[in-house]
Amino acid sequence: MSSRLVVACIQHACVDGRDANLATTAALVREAAAGGARLVLLQELHTGPYFCQVEDVACFDRAEAIPGPSCEFLGPLARELGIVLVASLFERRAPGLYHNTAVVFERDGSIAGRYRKMHIPDDPAYYEKFYFTPGDLGFTPIDTSVGRLGVLVCWDQWYPEAARLMALAGAELLLYPTAIGWDPRDTPGEQARQREAWITVQRAHAVANGVPVLVANRVGHEPDPSAQGPGIRFWGHSFVAGPQGEFIARAGDSEPQVLLAELDSRRSEDVRRIWPFLRDRRIDAYQDLVRRYRD
DSSP states (O other), X not given: OOSEEEEEEEEOOOOSOHHHHHHHHHHHXXXXXXXXXXXXXXXXXTTSOOGGGSXXXXXXXXXXXXXXXXXXXXXXXXXXXXXXXXXXXXXXXXXXXXXXXXXXXXXXXXXXXEEEOOOOOEETTEEGGGXXXXXXXXXXXXXXXXXXXXXXXXXXXXXXXXHHHHHHTTOSEEEEEEOOEEOTTSOXXXXXXXXXXXXXXXXXXXXXXXXXXXXXXXXXXXXXXXXXXXXXXXXXXXXXXXXXXOEEEEOOSSSOEEEXXXXXXXXXXXXXXXXXXXXXXXXXXXXXXXXXXXX
C-alpha cells in the first residue's frame, strides 16, 4: 500500500436548510475527489447555520438520528466517489438526549464509526451546553481503509489530553471539524490573536504526537437569531499540518474552498524516531492530571 494519501478539508458558508447545505457539500466533495482526495473532512455542523448563538428549544428540531437523512445522503456519496468522508451532525439519540457527533463513512458508504464531542463550551454566542450532552464514546480512533483516524470536534482542539489519548490509541491522523469565528466588534489585533492561538494549539498537537492534523472551519457571517448580539464572523483558515507542525496547505478566511494536501505516512515514523516524545513520557508521575486542580 502506498504511503501517500491525498486529503481534503472543505470550508464553506452555511444557509438555513439541510438540503441546500448538503447540495453545497456534495459539489465541494466531488471537486475534492476529482482532485484525487481519498479522505475528505467536512466542517462542524455543516448541514445548517451555527444555531448555538442562542438557547432556543425549537433548535432541537434540527437534530436527526444516526443513521438518518444526512447519513442517507452522505453514505451513498462516499460510495459513489470511493472516498472516506468525515461528517459532523447534530445527533438525536433519544428524546431530550442530543450530541454533537462526527460520523465517518467508509468507501463503501457504510458507517465506519462515530465520535461524540467530549468538551462542550458555554461561552457568549457558543451556548453548546444547552444543546449537547458530552460524549460517552471516549477518545477512540476509528479504523478506515485510509488509516486509523483520531476524530475530535472543535472545542476539543484546545485540550492536549484529547489529542494525546487519540495518539496513544494509535491514531495516524488527527481531524478537527470546526465552527469558530470572531465577534465582529473585536479589534483587528484581538481577532488576529484569537485566530493565531487556534492555529498554534492544533499545530502543537501535531508536533507533540508526531502525526498530521486536518482542520476544517466554516466561513461567512451568521447573524444572531435573537438580534441581541452582532453574530459571528467565521474565520475559515482551514489547514493541514504535518507531524512537525509544518503547514502543508492553508485556506483563506472568507471564501468557500476545497483544500487539498498530500500526506506521506512515512514522515510520522521518521519524525517519531528523532523526536521520541512517546518514549520519554513519565507515566509514573502524571497521576495528578486526572484532578481538576492541584490544590
